[in-house]
Amino acid sequence: MIRKNYLLFFALVVIGIVLVFASSCKKDDKEDETNNPTSTNSFTATIGGSSFVGANILRQAAGGAVTIMGKSGTQTLGIIIQDTVKVGTYPLLNDYIHCRVQYNPTDTEYYMSTSGSVIFTEFSKTGKIKGTFSCEVTKVANKGANISITNGVIDVSY
Numbered sequence: 001m002i003r004k005n006y007l008l009f010f011a012l013v014v015i016g017i018v019l020v021f022a023s024s025c026k027k028d029d030k031e032d033e034t035n036n037p038t039s040t041n042s043f044t045a046t047i048g049g050s051s052f053v054g055a056n057i058l059r060q061a062a063g064g065a066v067t068i069m070g071k072s073g074t075q076t077l078g079i080i081i082q083d084t085v086k087v088g089t090y091p092l093l094n095d096y097i098h099c100r101v102q103y104n105p106t107d108t109e110y111y112m113s114t115s116g117s118v119i120f121t122e123f124s125k126t127g128k129i130k131g132t133f134s135c136e137v138t139k140v141a142n143k144g145a146n147i148s149i150t151n152g153v154i155d156v157s158y
Contacts, residue, residue: 043070045077045133045152047103052077059156061125068129068156076104079118079133079154083125092116092135103137103149111137111147118152128157 043054054070054077061067061083069078081099090098092113101113116135122128133152138144 041156043068043077043154043156046150047075047077048147048149057156059129059158061158066125066129068154074106076102077149078102081118081123081129085120085123087120087123089117089119092118092133094138101133101135101137101149101152103147110140112140113149114138114146116149118154124158126158128155130155 041057041059043057045052052070052072052075054072056071058067058069064083066081066083067078068081069076079099079101082097085098092099092101092115094100094112094114099118101116101118103111105111113135114137116133118131118133118135120129120131122130131154133154134148134150135152136146136148138146
C-alpha cells in the first residue's frame, strides 16, 4: 500500500513538474489578464531560513488527490492532498494518509515531509484551497540533515 502511494505521488510530481515547465513559456501580459483569472494565487514558505515565493503555481486534481506546486529558481515546492480532506488540521507525515509536502532544491534532489502540520481554512477540490503549514523534510535518497519549512501559506483558486 505504501509503495502504491509512493508511485502515485511520484507520478503526480512528474506530471506537475512537466506542467510547471510547460506553463513557464512567456505569454503576452494582456492574454494572462483575460485568460487567467486566478493570477492572484500564492504559495509561499520559508525553507531553511530563506524565502520561497512560488511562481507558475500548478493546481491539479487527479487520481483522488489535489496537487499544488510552485517553482522559485531551481527549487520546487509541492503539497499533495487527498481530495477527501476538509477544513481542519492535518499531519504532514511521509505515510501520505492525508497530505504530504515535497521539496526539490534541484531537479535531482528530493525531500519529503516527515513531521509537521497543515491547517486548511478553506478546502474545495474544485474551488479554493487556503491554509498554512510548517514541516520538517528529509532527503529521500542518501538521507541527510532535515530542512525546516516554516511560514507556509497556500491561497489557490481553481
